Each structure stands twice: as structure tokens, then as C-alpha cells.
Amino acid sequence: MLRLVHKSLLLGACLFPLASAAAESGYDADKRLFRLDGGAVTYAFKIDPDGLVRSVYWGRRIGAGDPIDAAQAKAASGFDVAANVVPQEYAGWGGGLFAEPALKIAMPDGNRDLVLVYGSHRMDADGVTVEMHDIRLPITVSLRYAIDRATGIVARSSTIRNGTRGDLRIDQAMSATYVLPFAPDYQLHSLTGRWGAEWTRQQRPVSAAATVLESRRGSTGSENNPWFAIGRAGRSTEQDGPVWFGALAWSGSHRITVAQDVAGRVRITGGYNPFDFAYRLRPGETLDTPVFYAGYSGHGMGDASRLLHRFERDRILPKQGAAPPLRKILYNSWEATEFKVDEAGQISLAEKAARIGVERFVMDDGWFGARNNDRAGLGDWTVNRRKFPNGLKPLIDKVKSLGMEFGLWVEPEMVNADSDLYRAHPDWVIGMTGRPRTEGRNQMVLNLARRDVRDHLLAELDRLLSSNDIAFLKWDYNRNWSEPGMIGAAPADQQKIYVDYVRNLYWLLAELRKRHPNVEIESCSGGGGRVDLGIMALTDQVWASDNTDPVDRLLIQDGFTQAYAPGTMMAWVTDSPNWLNKRATPLAFRFLSAMQGGLGIGNNLNHWAEEDFATASRYVAVYKRIRQTVQRGELYRLVRPTPGDVQSTTLYVAADRSQAALFSLVQGTYRLDPRAPIQLAGLDPQARYRIERMDGEPLITEIPSVASGAYWMGRGIDVPLRGDFQAAGFILTRVG
Ligand code: DGJ
Numbered sequence: 022m023l024r025l026v027h028k029s030l031l032l033g034a035c036l037f038p039l040a041s042a043a044a045e046s047g048y049d050a051d052k053r054l055f056r057l058d059g060g061a062v063t064y065a066f067k068i069d070p071d072g073l074v075r076s077v078y079w080g081r082r083i084g085a086g087d088p089i090d091a092a093q094a095k096a097a098s099g100f101d102v103a104a105n106v107v108p109q110e111y112a113g114w115g116g117g118l119f120a121e122p123a124l125k126i127a128m129p130d131g132n133r134d135l136v137l138v139y140g141s142h143r144m145d146a147d148g149v150t151v152e153m154h155d156i157r158l159p160i161t162v163s164l165r166y167a168i169d170r171a172t173g174i175v176a177r178s179s180t181i182r183n184g185t186r187g188d189l190r191i192d193q194a195m196s197a198t199y200v201l202p203f204a205p206d207y208q209l210h211s212l213t214g215r216w217g218a219e220w221t222r223q224q225r226p227v228s229a230a231a232t233v234l235e236s237r238r239g240s241t242g243s244e245n246n247p248w249f250a251i252g253r254a255g256r257s258t259e260q261d262g263p264v265w266f267g268a269l270a271w272s273g274s275h276r277i278t279v280a281q282d283v284a285g286r287v288r289i290t291g292g293y294n295p296f297d298f299a300y301r302l303r304p305g306e307t308l309d310t311p312v313f314y315a316g317y318s319g320h321g322m323g324d325a326s327r328l329l330h331r332f333e334r335d336r337i338l339p340k341q342g343a344a345p346p347l348r349k350i351l352y353n354s355w356e357a358t359e360f361k362v363d364e365a366g367q368i369s370l371a372e373k374a375a376r377i378g379v380e381r382f383v384m385d386d387g388w389f390g391a392r393n394n395d396r397a398g399l400g401d402w403t404v405n406r407r408k409f410p411n412g413l414k415p416l417i418d419k420v421k422s423l424g425m426e427f428g429l430w431v432e433p434e435m436v437n438a439d440s441d442l443y444r445a446h447p448d449w450v451i452g453m454t455g456r457p458r459t460e461g462r463n464q465m466v467l468n469l470a471r472r473d474v475r476d477h478l479l480a481e482l483d484r485l486l487s488s489n490d491i492a493f494l495k496w497d498y499n500r501n502w503s504e505p506g507m508i509g510a511a512p513a514d515q516q517k518i519y520v521d522y523v524r525n526l527y528w529l530l531a532e533l534r535k536r537h538p539n540v541e542i543e544s545c546s547g548g549g550g551r552v553d554l555g556i557m558a559l560t561d562q563v564w565a566s567d568n569t570d571p572v573d574r575l576l577i578q579d580g581f582t583q584a585y586a587p588g589t590m591m592a593w594v595t596d597s598p599n600w601l602n603k604r605a606t607p608l609a610f611r612f613l614s615a616m617q618g619g620l621g622i623g624n625n626l627n628h629w630a631e632e633d634f635a636t637a638s639r640y641v642a643v644y645k646r647i648r649q650t651v652q653r654g655e656l657y658r659l660v661r662p663t664p665g666d667v668q669s670t671t672l673y674v675a676a677d678r679s680q681a682a683l684f685s686l687v688q689g690t691y692r693l694d695p696r697a698p699i700q701l702a703g704l705d706p707q708a709r710y711r712i713e714r715m716d717g718e719p720l721i722t723e724i725p726s727v728a729s730g731a732y733w734m735g736r737g738i739d740v741p742l743r744g745d746f747q748a749a750g751f752i753l754t755r756v757g
Contacts, residue, residue: 046148046168052090055142055149057166058082060328062173062317064166065089066110072138074151074164076108076200080263081319082173094284101283104136108200108286111164111179113137113155114193121231121278121290124162124181125193137162148176159184164197169336172328174316180309183302188513191300195276195292196313201265203285206254210322212246212580217568217601219243219549220580227251227287231280237296239274239451239466239502239522241551247275248584250325251287257321259658264325267291267315268584270337270554273523274298275311289315297505299516308520311555322583327655330586334653337557338589339534346541347652348562348588348619349380350641351428353495356569356595357625360387360394363408368419373626375423377634378641381493382420383428388413390440396463399435400442402481413489421490428493431485433478434526435464435499449474451518453506461500468507469529470521479529486537496530496560498546523555530559543591549577552585562619565590569623570599571606571614572688572746575662575669578617587673588652590618594637596625606746608633609716612640613684613748617651617671620644643715647682647752650675657702660685674703678730679755681710685740686748698737701753704730709757712738715750727756 045058054067054077065078070093077091094107104116113135114122127133140152140161148167154160163180177197183189201207207227211234214221220243225232234249236242247269256262267289269275274294282288291313302308316332318325338345352374354362362384371382389405392398398405404412417427436443436450438460443450450465452458458465467474485491506515530542544556545564552563565581568574574592581590592615598605615621622637629637644651651673660670667688674681685699704710711727714720723739725732733753740749 045170046144048142048144048149054090055151055166056089057148057168057175058085058173059168059170059175060173061319062168062175063089064168064175067091068139069093069107071103072156073103073107074110074137074139074153076110076198079175079199079201079265080317097283105282106284108282108284108288110198110200111137111153111162112198120282120288121195121198121280122193123179123195123198123290123292124191125295126160127190127192128158128185129187135160160189169332171335172316172332174314174328174332174336176312176314178310178312180307181302182307183304186304188304189302190513191302191308192298193293193295194298194300194308194310195290196269196310197292197315198288198290199265199267199313199315200289201251201287204253205285206256207281207287208252208254208257209279210250210252210583212248212584214243214549214580216243216547216550217566218573219566219568220246220577222580222583226254227279227281229281231278233276233278235276235294235296236274237294239505239519240498240546241272241275241553241556242501243548243550246584247271247277247291247553249277249279249289250322250583251279251289252322259321259323259661261321262319264318264322265315266318266325266329267313268329268554269311269313270558271311271523272526272551272553272555274519275553293519297516298519299513300520301513301517314554323656323658326583329584330582330656333554333557333586334588337554338586339559339561344653345561345588347648348591349426349493350378350644351381351383351493351591351621352379353383353385353593353621353623355385355430356593356600356623357627358385358387360392362387364410364416367416370626371416371420371423371425373629373634374622375425377622377637378645379425379622381426381428382423383430383493383495384416385430385495386432386497388429395437397437397439399432399437399464400440400467402431402433402485417490426492427490428495429485429489429491430495430497431482432497432499433482433529434467434469436467437464448508450508451502451505452508453504454508456504459503461503464500466500466502468518468522469525470507470518472525475525475529479532482529482533483536486533486540491540493541493543495543495545495564498551500547527555527559534559549581552581557585557589562589562591565592565618568601569593569595570602570604571611571686572604572667573602574614575667575686576664578614579658579662579669582656582658587618587656591621592616592618593621593623595623596628608636609640610686610746610748612637613686613715613750616640616644616647616750617673617684619652620648639717640715643750643752647673647680650680650682654682655703659699659702670699672701672703678703678705678708681753683738683751683753684748685742685750687742687746689745690743690747696739696741698739700735700737701733704734704753705755706731706734708755710753711756712751712753715752
């Protein structure tokens with residue numbers, strides 16, 4: 022009998038700290054089967070007679086009384102014994118396992134065999150904790166499961182404990198393995214990229230040839246974002262079909278391995294990257310793994326990403342009251358001035374930014390230490406008195422008198438060799454004793470795994486925020502690790518850096534937020550190099566890419582929003598031709614591209630003509646009207662852009678369906694090719710909506726000014742664009 026225990030007492034760590042309602046979890050003692058239900062999803066696993074904990078079902082929600090079970094998997098042949106054939110939820114490397122292990126450990130006596138079996142469990146308000154142990158040694162693993170009632174997104178993580186009397190070396194510690202049943206046609210979607218070209222969508226068949234989505238860089242990186250989605254070839258589209266997806270909440274080296282096992286099932290294992298991993302666990306110590314979230318939708322990639330967006334807004338992002346605060350429209354000085362910042366120049370830009378309705382003025386790199394270029398100054402977070410003779414106060418006062426907040430760029434984890442900090446503490450950087458320290462952008466990475474470095478950074482940032490009226494920090498991180506060792510640490514603890522660095526980064530961010538609760542933070546890593554659900558829990562917005570070209574951005578935004586909420590994604594309007602790819606585009610086109618996330622302006626406003634100020638003022642005012650819908654609404658990717666011929670139509674619908682914002686942009690049009698009418702989605706079919714253009718121009722005669730939701734979704738809107746870099750934006754407002 023399945024006993025629902027969702028009202029039982031909470032024990033163990035809560036993965037949804039802000040969960041307002043309990044999800045439903047149950048344990049069937051006869052079948053030894055666990056079942057979690059949330060949203061439109063059911064997740065089930067069970068304990069086999071031999072104690073192995075086995076995946077049973079993950080997908081569309083099934084009836085409360087429906088029987089769920091699966092026959093026990095047996096050895097397939099002498100080549101594949103039970104440990105390998107059983108789709109284990111969390112497999113130790115031992116007992117004949119060839120599939121990707123969740124945990125691989127070396128004991129001091131040379132033993133490396135680890136077979137984890139069920140010991141006990143505790144149900145709680147939103148899930149269950151299963152205690153597992155090795156068949157011989159007191160090595161235990163707590164497997165934590167929780168399900169989000171609204172979205173059905175499952176959160177899984179593990180805690181490994183050394184109950185032996187000797188040190189253990191953990192070679193591989195993953196958060197969880199998720200399993201899909203056999204199907205011949207799974208397709209894996211992932212997000213790859215590099216600096217200036219992040220968020221490229223990739224798709225490939227899932228087979229026994231494992232796909233490894235990983236970062237070995239010490240941080241999340243752009244190469245493989247820790248997100249995946251798996252659909253069925255020919256069945257799973259943007260609008261329809263089954264999609265399983267997941268994201269790892271970790272901002273360090275990570276790995277998600279996707280492969281079909283010998284039985285054709287798909288196993289998805291994610292956690293710390295085992296590459297160069299070796300974590301010494303002393304007797305009595307524990308190691309926590311990051312949370313690996315995963316969800317399911319029966320309604321395509323679009324619905325899968327909307328579930329994730331909602332989950333991020335409700336469960337991950339920092340909140341003010343019930344929701345994450347709306348993103349302010351910001352101005353940023355970087356593309357206008359680079360390192361040439363000074364009081365007069367910044368004030369002049371601030372005056373112009375205020376004219377168009379900017380709400381937050383952010384001074385970027387160049388304001389501190391000897392920072393006149395990227396060769397000096399990082400590490401010295403004191404104001405450069407040649408550029409700001411009276412400190413930051415006159416600029417901040419001016420910005421505030423213009424009705425804006427003040428924000429500041431920092432890159433706390435880095436140091437230039439030419440800095441007072443490095444001269445005083447050359448041993449504070451990541452490196453290996455006796456080896457050269459490779460520089461990237463002329464900088465080295467501070468070893469934040471060290472307590473003294475962590476405390477120094479806290480003191481510096483705390484001082485900066487306490488002595489200046491700063492509302493926002495852009496927290497940058499402009500290189501990856503090399504020689505990843507801890508100077509001075511014991512050889513067996515050198516590789517702890519992969520865990521301890523990131524944990525200390527999280528601690529530092531959390532402590533700063535606690536001390537300065539009104540300061541918002543952006544995660545930037547030379548663009549989108551550190552975007553994941555771990556950093557998102559401690560920052561308010563992210564910088565998706567240094568590539569600010571509005572056409573490339575449509576591709577970038579299409580990739581970004583597969584995994585992450587548009588409300589977190591900052592997008593700037595910048596100068597034309599674009600600094601990176603030299604493409605020239607009209608200002609209105611740039612606005613309509615950037616207004617699909619958190620809007621920013623990065624132009625050199627000293628070069629603007631009056632008509633540019635007028636265009637910008639109009640779009641800034643429009644953005645303020647639709648901001649809530651864009652940032653907190655539901656995103657429908659109606660026409661997805663493809664490289665070489667970028668055509669993009671996106672629709673944002675307010676949560677209460679009272680408003681919608683439609684953006685249609687084309688890189689170019691061809692011959693006299695007609696465009697299909699744009700059929701909207703997500704509106705209330707019974708309600709009536711008034712439509713208007715964002716540029717204030719009249720509608721073409723074929724478009725009625727008011728019609729039902731059913732009309733806009735059925736008949737659609739004709740948007741005849743002709744020429745290069747053409748764009749149109751529309752607002753639909755419910756009027757009855
Ligand atoms: C990289 C960031 O992505 C840019 O926006 C800018 O802040 C520079 N760093 C400054 O060095």
C-alpha cells in the first residue's frame with residue numbers, strides 16, 4: 022500500500038528552502054518503492070532484494086492509485102552482472118560496474134571496490150532521504166530527494182561520509198544518476214560555446230558512445246553549460262513531445278555524462294568533474310555534492326524551458342518579498358570608455374543616461390588601483406585618485422541626484438602581478454610550487470579555497486560597500502584556472518581546490534548579501550562563462566555574453582533561454598557597427614533585440630544625435646511598460662533563429678495573461694517571399710486584446726486593433742518586414 026506521508030515531519034536538509042507547500046511523496050513498504058509527485062511529473066525508485074537502489078519511473082504524472090513497479094533486472098550474461106545491468110540511482114564503483122559510477126573511492130589499503138546498498142530512509146515534507154552504505158565498510162551516502170510541487174522538478178544531491186578509521190581518497194563524487202527507459206531515438210540537446218559566442222544549441226543522438234558535458238576550467242565555463250535536455254527524434258519539438266531536462270547547481274568544474282547502458286536505457290550522471298579530482302576525506306568527515314535538478318515535460322522544449330524559468334524564479338533566485346526584484350534598466354560604461362574612466366567623463370555619460378530613463382548607472386572596469394589597462398591594478402580595490410581625486414562620492418552623489426542608482430564593476434577573485442596585493446602575497450594565487458604561473462589577460466586567480474584569501478576579499482568588499490552608496494556590483498571573472506594547485510597545502514589536499522574554492526565563493530557572496538541586503542549582484546565571466554543554478558542562487562542577474570551584436574544576440578538569447586529565465590539575462594544596446602563583429606544595425610533593431618531580457622544601454626552617449634535620444638527614450642518607456650511581462654512572464658519561442666539566416670519571433674505572456682509582448686526580427690528578407698502570419702500562444706482565448714506597435718506607428722490595415730485571444734492565436738498577425746535588420750515589436754493588452 023502506498024502511504025502518502027507529505028504531512029510528516031521534516032528531517033534532513035531541505036532542498037527547497039522557500040517551498041510554500043509540501044509536495045507528495047510516498048513509500049510503499051510492501052514493494053519497497055518510493056514515489057515523488059509534483060506538477061505533472063511522477064518519479065519513482067525502489068530497493069531491490071539485494072539492497073541496490075534502482076530507478077523505476079520518471080515522466081508524466083500517473084494516477085495516485087496506479088501500480089508502479091518494474092521487474093528486477095538480472096545479470097544479462099557473464100559479461101554484465103547485476104551491478105552493471107540494474108539502473109542504480111547512485112552506484113558505487115564496484116561489484117562489476119562498467120556504467121558511469123556515482124561514487125569512486127580509494128581506501129588506504131588499495132581496495133577500490135564499493136557496493137552501496139540501502140540502509141534506511143526518512144520521509145519529509147518535500148521528499149525523502151535514503152541512507153546507503155557499503156556492503157563491508159562504514160562508508161555511507163545520504164541520498165537526498167525533493168520534488169517541487171509546482172513544476173515537478175526533482176532536486177537530488179548526496180552526502181558522503183567516511184566512517185572508517187583511515188583517510189579515503191574520493192576520485193569521483195557525483196550528485197545523482199537519472200535514468201530513462203529504453204528508446205531507440207533519444208536526442209540530446211546541450212549548450213556549448215566560447216567567449217563571445219556562448220549559448221550555441223547542439224543536438225546529437227544518444228547512444229552507447231557517451232556524451233560528456235563538462236568543464237575542467239575551475240568554473241562553469243562557456244564550453245558546456247551544465248544543462249541538458251533529452252527528447253525523442255521526430256516526436257519532441259519546441260511545442261510538443263516528451264522532454265527530460267536537468268541542470269547542475271555548481272559553478273566549478275562539472276561533468277554531466279549521458280550514455281545508453283547495455284540495456285539501452287539512458288543514464289545521466291552529474292556532479293563534480295572527476296577529471297583531476299582527488300578529495301581526501303578524513304575519518305568522520307563528510308563531502309556534500311551539488312544539487313542536480315531535473316524535470317520532465319510532455320509538451321516540448323518550449324514548455325520544458327518555461328518550467329525551468331518558473332522554477333528558477335520561484336525556488337532559486339534571491340527574492341525581495343515573493344519574487345525576485347525586477348531588473349533595473351542600466352547604463353554601463355565599458356564599451357563607451359573601456360579603462361578611460363574619470364569623474365568628469367562618467368558624470369557626462371550619467372547626465373545623458375538619465376535623459377532617456379536609465380535607472381541604474383554602472384561604472385565598469387578602470388576605476389581602482391593602477392588600472393589604466395589590463396596589465397595592472399587587479400587586487401587593489403581602492404579608488405584611483407588621479408581619475409577620482411575626491412573618491413567616488415562626487416560621482417555617486419551626481420548619479421543619485423539624477424534619479425539613478427549607482428553600480429560598480431569588481432573582479433574580486435583576480436590579481437595582476439603588477440598590484441600591491443600580489444607584491445604582498447605572491448603565495449595567494451592558484452599555482453603549483455616550483456612551476457610557472459600561466460597568466461590569462463595578464464592576471465592570475467586568487468586561491469579562494471584559502472581562508473585568509475576569502476576573509477581578505479570579504480573585508481575589502483565589505484569596506485567598499487560600507488563606505489560608498491553602491492546599489493549594485495557587476496562581479497566579473499575573466500580567466501580560467503591553470504596549474505590548479507594550492508601552494509603550501511599537503512599533497513593529498515591539493516585537489517580539494519575544486520570543491521573548496523567554489524564553496525568559499527558561495528560563502529563570500531552569501532555573507533556579502535547578508536551584510537548588504539539591498540545590494541544586487543551580477544554574475545559575469547567575460548560574458549556568460551559562469552551561469553548556472555549555483556551562482557544564480559546568490560546573484561540577481563547574469564551577463565550572457567560580451568557579444569552585444571543584436572543579430573548574434575538573438576541566437577545567444579535563444580540558447581540561453583533554453584535553460585535560464587529571461588529575467589536574469591542582461592542584454593545591452595550598444596554602438597553600431599558592433600565592436601566585436603563590425604555589423605551595422607539600426608538603433609530600433611538593437612533595442613528590440615535587447616528588450617527581450619533585462620535591458621541595458623552600453624553606447625557612447627556622447628556620440629548620439631537628438632534623434633537617437635528620442636528613439637532610446639521611446640523604447641525605454643515601452644520597456645518599462647512590458648518589463649514585468651518579459652521578466653516574469655512565460656516565454657514562447659515562436660520562430661527560432663538559425664545561424665546564417667536569423668529570423669526570430671518571441672512572445673512573452675504575463676503570468677495572469679493580461680499582457681503580451683511580441684518581438685519579430687529578421688536579419689534580412691529575400692525576393693518577394695511572403696512571411697507566415699504570426700500565431701500567438703498562451704493568451705486567454707476568451708479575452709479581448711488590444712494591439713499596438715512598440716514604435717508608436719499605426720498598424721497596417723489588415724490588423725484589427727482589438728480581437729480575441731483566440732483570434733490572435735488562430736488567425737495571427739501579419740508582420741510584413743522587408744529589407745535587412747528589420748524588426749517590429751507589439752504590445753497586446755487585455756481589454757475585456
Ligand atoms: C569582461 C566583461 O564581460 C565586460 O563587460 C567588461 O566588464 C570587461 N570584462 C571589463 O574588463
